[in-house]
Amino acid sequence: MRTLAALGALLAALLVAGPLIPSWLVFLLTVAFAKALVVLGLLVMMRAGLVSFGQGLYYGLGAYAAGLATNFLGITDALALVALGGLVSAIAGYVLGLVMVRYREIFFAMLSLALSMILYGILVRSVALGSTDGFNLPQPSFFGFSVNGPAGRLLVYALTVVMATGTAMMLHRFINSPAGVVGEAILTNEIRVEYLGTSVTSVLHLTYVIGATTAGLGGALIAIAAGHIDPDLAYWTTSGEFVFVAILSGIGHVAAPLLGMAVFEAIRSFAFQYSPYTWQMVVGISMLAVILFLPSGLWSLFAQRRRARGAA
Amino acid sequence: MQKFYVILVDGTIYFSWLFIVSMGLTLIYGVMKILNIAHGSFYALGAYTAAYAVGVYFAGHYPPVGSFLLLILSGIAVGGIVGLLVERGLLRPMYGRDEIVLVLVTYAAFLVFEDLIKLIWGVDPYFAYQPYELLGRVSIGGIAFAVYDIGLFALAVVIGIAAWWALERTRSGKLLRAVIHDREISTAMGINVARMFTATFVIGAMLGALGGAITAPAISVVPGIGVDVIVLAFAVSIIGGLGSVAGAAVGAFVVGLARAFAVHLLPEAELFVIYGVMAIVLAFRPQGLFGRPAARKI
Numbered sequence A: 001m002r003t004l005a006a007l008g009a010l011l012a013a014l015l016v017a018g019p020l021i022p023s024w025l026v027f028l029l030t031v032a033f034a035k036a037l038v039v040l041g042l043l044v045m046m047r048a049g050l051v052s053f054g055q056g057l058y059y060g061l062g063a064y065a066a067g068l069a070t071n072f073l074g075i076t077d078a079l080a081l082v083a084l085g086g087l088v089s090a091i092a093g094y095v096l097g098l099v100m101v102r103y104r105e106i107f108f109a110m111l112s113l114a115l116s117m118i119l120y121g122i123l124v125r126s127v128a129l130g131s132t133d134g135f136n137l138p139q140p141s142f143f144g145f146s147v148n149g150p151a152g153r154l155l156v157y158a159l160t161v162v163m164a165t166g167t168a169m170m171l172h173r174f175i176n177s178p179a180g181v182v183g184e185a186i187l188t189n190e191i192r193v194e195y196l197g198t199s200v201t202s203v204l205h206l207t208y209v210i211g212a213t214t215a216g217l218g219g220a221l222i223a224i225a226a227g228h229i230d231p232d233l234a235y236w237t238t239s240g241e242f243v244f245v246a247i248l249s250g251i252g253h254v255a256a257p258l259l260g261m262a263v264f265e266a267i268r269s270f271a272f273q274y275s276p277y278t279w280q281m282v283v284g285i286s287m288l289a290v291i292l293f294l295p296s297g298l299w300s301l302f303a304q305r306r307r308a309r310g311a312a
Numbered sequence B: 001m002q003k004f005y006v007i008l009v010d011g012t013i014y015f016s017w018l019f020i021v022s023m024g025l026t027l028i029y030g031v032m033k034i035l036n037i038a039h040g041s042f043y044a045l046g047a048y049t050a051a052y053a054v055g056v057y058f059a060g061h062y063p064p065v066g067s068f069l070l071l072i073l074s075g076i077a078v079g080g081i082v083g084l085l086v087e088r089g090l091l092r093p094m095y096g097r098d099e100i101v102l103v104l105v106t107y108a109a110f111l112v113f114e115d116l117i118k119l120i121w122g123v124d125p126y127f128a129y130q131p132y133e134l135l136g137r138v139s140i141g142g143i144a145f146a147v148y149d150i151g152l153f154a155l156a157v158v159i160g161i162a163a164w165w166a167l168e169r170t171r172s173g174k175l176l177r178a179v180i181h182d183r184e185i186s187t188a189m190g191i192n193v194a195r196m197f198t199a200t201f202v203i204g205a206m207l208g209a210l211g212g213a214i215t216a217p218a219i220s221v222v223p224g225i226g227v228d229v230i231v232l233a234f235a236v237s238i239i240g241g242l243g244s245v246a247g248a249a250v251g252a253f254v255v256g257l258a259r260a261f262a263v264h265l266l267p268e269a270e271l272f273v274i275y276g277v278m279a280i281v282l283a284f285r286p287q288g289l290f291g292r293p294a295a296r297k298i
Helices: A002-017 A023-047 A056-073 A078-100 A105-125 A149-175 A178-188 A190-195 A200-226 A236-249 A256-274 A279-293 A300-311 B002-032 B039-059 B066-094 B099-121 B130-134 B147-169 B171-181 B183-188 B193-218 B225-240 B245-265 B267-284
Strands: B137-140 B143-146
Touching (some): A002 A149, A023 A178, A056 A236, A078 A105, A078 A149, A105 A236, A105 B267, A178 A190, A236 B099, A236 B225, A256 A279, B002 B171, B002 B225, B039 B099, B039 B225, B066 B099, B066 B193, B130 B193, B183 B193, B193 B225, B225 B267
Antiparallel strands (some): B137 B143
C-alpha cells in the first residue's frame, strides 16, 4: 500500500513539475520513463529468472508498429499508437513465449538475443522502412486535437509518466500476487514448484508476455517522443542497456527502474554534452563504479537506509 | 555449379575468420563461464594495432615479407597485454558474482575501450592493405582468389589443431579440462584455478586480437568494428555449443556457409540468415551442437 501511495505521489509531483522544468529535462525524463517501462517488464522477468538479452525485439516492434500505423494507416492519436505498440508486442510475445519458456539462463538470454537480431536484420534490409536510417513520425494528436510545439511535448511527457508509474503500480501488485510470488519460487527451485502442483510454464509465459507488452509500450512511446525510429531500437546494444539498467537499479522494487533509468539517461546526456568523444567511457566507468560499490543496485541506497531506521 | 563453388569458397574464407574470432570467446566461456563482451574490443584493438604497426613498417621500407610476422605478433602482443590487465584489474575482484553481473562488467569494459580506441587512434580509417596486395591472386578452378584469404584458412586450421593438441595432449590442457569440468574439485586437488583463469583469459584475448590483426589488411579499420563482431562470435559459439573448440569450428562453418549462400542468392537475407540459423539451432538443441545438456537438479 505504501509503495502505491509513494508512486502516486511521484506521479503527481512529476505531472506538476512538467510545465515548470526546462524543456531539455522534460525530454530527458520522457525518454527515461519510456525506456523504464521496458526495464520494468524486465524486472518482473528477472525476478522469475528470465534474463532477456533481446528485449530490443519488443521495444523495436512496438516502435515500428506505432511508426507504421502513423505513416501507412494515418493513425496519429498518441493513446491509440501506444495501445497498438503494446498490443503488437503482446501478441508477438504470446506466440514466441510458447517456445521461449522452455529455455532458462544463458540459453534463454541467447535465444532472445537471436530473435531480436533477426528483427534487426529484417529492418536493416527493408528499404521500404528506411533501412538503417529508419523514418520520421509526425507530431501525434490527442483525442483528435493536434497539439504542436512545447505543449505537445508536455502532453507526451505526461502520457509517458502516467504510463510508467501506472505500470509500476500494476507490476507492484503483480509481483505480490500468487503468480508473481511463484515466479520467485521458480528462480529458487523450479522442480519443487512443479512438485507442488503449480504450472511453471504458464507462470513464466505470463511473465514473458508482461515483459513483451511493457517493452512494446516503451517502444511506441519512444517513437512518439523522439519522432524518429530506426533499426538500432532492436540492436543488441539496446537490449544490453536494458539489462544493464535493471541490474544497476536493482530488481527488488518497482520504483528502482524509474530511478535507475533517469540516472542512466542523465549520465549519458551530460557525458554526451560535455565530452562527446568519451561519453561511452564515462557511462562505462559509472557502470563499473555502481557494480563495485553498490552490488545490489542503486535502489539499495534507499533500502539500506530504511532498514537502518527500522532497526533503530 | 560455378556459383555453388564460389559460395563454398567464400563460405570457407568466412569460416576461417569466424573461427579465429570465436575461438577466444568460447574458450573463455568454457573455462570461466564469462560471456566476454569485451572480446569485440580485443578484436578492434588487434586490428588497430596491426594496421598502425604495418603502416609504420611500410613507411620504413623494410622487407615487405616481415609484415606478415608483424601482423600476427602485434595482434598477439596487444591481446596478451590488454587481456592480462582486464583479467587482473577488472574481473578478478568480481569472481563469484552473478554471471549476468560479469557480462555487464565486460560490457562496461567494452564501452571504455570503444572510446579509448578513438582517443588513441582518432576517428579516421586506417588502411593496411599492403600485406593483402603483396600476395596477389591465384586462379583456382577458373576463379581468382586472394592468396591472403587462403592463408587465413591455413592459419585457422593451424590454430584449430594447436588448440586441440594443447587441450587434449598436454598436461596443462588436462588440468584445464579438469577446471572446466568441476572448478571446486579442481581447487581441492591442488590446481591453481586462479592462474588457469588468467592464462585462459590472456589466451582468449590474444585470439580475439589476432582475429582483428589478420582482418586489418582486408578491411578499412574504423571505429565501431568491434560491435558487430561480438554478436557474430556469440552466434558462432552458441551454435557450436559454448565452451567447445570443435563446436566453434562447426558453428563457424555453418554460419560461414549460411552467410555465403545468402550473400550470393538472396543478399537481403544476409543478417537474417545468421541469426535465423542461431535461433533454429537453439530451438532444437539449446546447449548447441556440441554442448552437453545440464542435468536437472532438485
